[in-house]
């Protein structure tokens with residue numbers, strides 16, 4: 633990652649609510665066109681960090697540079713160039729979807745804005761003129777995504793964008809995140825969904841009690857912390873099935889694999905690698921869903 637290509641630079645960012653240290657001197661960088669997953673259990677400081685990065689909270693110490701601009705010093709300059717999709721962001725419920733988007737396009741001074749094309753992209757074609765109050769949760773979430781990309785943002789912040797959605801809506805939102813990344817946007821994504829993080833993110837940060845416990849590609853984290861194994865089912869002469877797990881990374885591996893073929897009839901065999909959830913527990917000692 634070279635200097636020009638760093639979209640987000642965070643240095644010792646700190647936030648306290650009274651005596652409670654919510655974000656504890658966090659530092660990291662995100663490259664242009666990268667998807668960074670920010671993962672942590674409830675209360676670990678994800679939202680507070682996002683709020684400081686998007687100019688909604690002033691850090692108590694440290695700083696965040698977005699596109700080379702110090703957010704605390706010039707929040708307006710930063711906000712014009714980013715997109716924010718937070719769960720609690722309000723849509724104008726009594727207005728139609730298209731009017732919501734047109735209003736935002738006006739606020740951002742977007743030239744030649746085509747709200748119909750954007751609504752089509754998020755799967756809301758045909759419902760453009762319906763009032764948002766009549767939209768389902770998944771439809772509102774799609775509209776929020778559309779709203780967050782009205783200004784073709786260079787950095788997109790998303791807080792749990794697929795939480796509580798049906799699989800079709802969730803997949804549509806993941807597709808848009810990847811399209812935005814392919815267009816060149818940097819994406820900062822918080823999620824509880826480890827499978828989603830593994831699938832979407834170039835790198836993930838594990839946040840625990842306001843500190844980053846690990847930050848790397850999902851692959852590198854699995855290599856570093858995960859164990860690889862083979863899981864086999866073997867049938868005894870009486871037909872009784874037993875399950876065997878063979879660690880792939882120790883001195884006994886060859887002998888153990890051979891015994892799978894000699895100790896009975898090998899019925900099934902597959903390799904298993906650690907999930908991000910397993911590694912999160914290993915690194916932080918906590919479950920994500922605690």
Ligand SMILES: Nc1ncnc2c1ncn2[C@@H]1O[C@H](COP(=O)(O)OP(=O)(O)OP(=O)(O)O)[C@@H](O)[C@H]1O
Nearest residue numbers: 649652653654672673674675676677678679680681
């Ligand atoms: N407005 C507030 N006043 C006081 N304490 C707060 C406030 N907002 C958050 N906190 C506390 O700061 C800590 C970090 O909260 P934050 O909302 O950043 O965590 P989070 O990781 O986003 O959690 P969640 O996954 O539940 O959204 C928590 O201990 C929380 O109780």
